[in-house]
Amino acid sequence: MVANSGQAALELRQLRKRFGETEIIRGVDLAVRRGERVAVIGPNGAGKSTLFNLISGRFAPSSGEIWLNGVRIDGKRPFEINRLGLSRSFQITNVFPKLSVFENLRCSVLWSSGYGYTFFKNLARLRDVNERAEALMGSIHLEHRRDVLAANLTYAEQRALEIGITIAGGAEVILLDEPTAGMSHHETEHFIGLIRSVTEGKTLLTVEHDMSVVFGLADRIAVVVYGEVIAFDTPQAVRANPKVQEAYLGAVVEAASSQGAHHA
Numbered sequence: 001m002v003a004n005s006g007q008a009a010l011e012l013r014q015l016r017k018r019f020g021e022t023e024i025i026r027g028v029d030l031a032v033r034r035g036e037r038v039a040v041i042g043p044n045g046a047g048k049s050t051l052f053n054l055i056s057g058r059f060a061p062s063s064g065e066i067w068l069n070g071v072r073i074d075g076k077r078p079f080e081i082n083r084l085g086l087s088r089s090f091q092i093t094n095v096f097p098k099l100s101v102f103e104n105l106r107c108s109v110l111w112s113s114g115y116g117y118t119f120f121k122n123l124a125r126l127r128d129v130n131e132r133a134e135a136l137m138g139s140i141h142l143e144h145r146r147d148v149l150a151a152n153l154t155y156a157e158q159r160a161l162e163i164g165i166t167i168a169g170g171a172e173v174i175l176l177d178e179p180t181a182g183m184s185h186h187e188t189e190h191f192i193g194l195i196r197s198v199t200e201g202k203t204l205l206t207v208e209h210d211m212s213v214v215f216g217l218a219d220r221i222a223v224v225v226y227g228e229v230i231a232f233d234t235p236q237a238v239r240a241n242p243k244v245q246e247a248y249l250g251a252v253v254e255a256a257s258s259q260g261a262h263h264a
């Protein structure tokens with residue numbers, strides 16, 4: 001798909017979502033540039049997951065528009081949005097525990113190309129799929145665990161596999177939901193590097209609570225409070241924004257800024 005160079009990879013226009021009487025997303029405008037890494041932060045219940053569910057097509061918006069590379073995607077089904085180049089991780093739930101690392105990746109490559117198992121009848125194509133799965137396995141640093149069942153991987157390895165599955169189809173826009181949740185400090189540091197390398201040249205949107213990840217990974221940060229984006233700017237500008245300090249970050253950012261500074 002060819003798009004204008006100035007066009008946003010992902011754009012939300014006056015996006016709203018209500019559940020019953022309650023408006024959870026309240027007129028969000030957001031334009032994410034191609035190749036940009038954006039962290040969505042905000043207090044519990046602010047609407048971050050709802051925003052992801054709207055973008056990935058799990059929920060339909062009450063009103064407003066969502067554009068992916070110049071194509072309007074609000075109202076489309078998740079698999080249609082996926083085919084248009086947006087892929088979302090689901091915190092391990094898309095990892096098959098009884099398949100090996102390699103088989104998990106091979107299945108993802110197959111399904112993301114729109115082929116079922118009949119695809120295996122064509123040996124030349126099978127070779128392509130295998131090569132792609134091998135390459136993915138290398139990019140997530142799991143070659144040495146090739147034939148291990150996903151169920152027997154460590155938690156951090158499962159999260160890496162989940163990232164591999166998410167990027168298997170070659171989507172240009174990647175949504176990651178708390179990619180380092182539950183990891184140790186050491187694992188998190190390693191994982192930030194892994195996410196950086198596998199999303200090189202892609203557009204990344206991540207919901208994240210860990211400020212060291214936010215400041216280590218994001219080119220820009222969108223701060224969501226009560227269903228509104230109250231700031232969307234560089235980490236430095238967000239850190240210094242009094243509105244953000246007042247509404248949310250405060251001491252959290254102060255504590256994380258020295259930690260995150262060496263990542264930024």
Ligand SMILES: Nc1ncnc2c1ncn2[C@@H]1O[C@H](COP(=O)(O)OP(=O)(O)OP(=O)(O)O)[C@@H](O)[C@H]1O
Nearest residue numbers: 019020024042043044045046047048049050051224
């Ligand atoms: N399907 C739903 N039906 C009704 N209310 C919902 C639904 N999904 C989310 N909500 C409500 O919307 C609000 C925002 O929830 P959401 O999960 O998007 O917040 P969040 O910012 O991701 O929070 P957290 O950081 O705790 O994950 C919450 O008050 C939640 O109860």
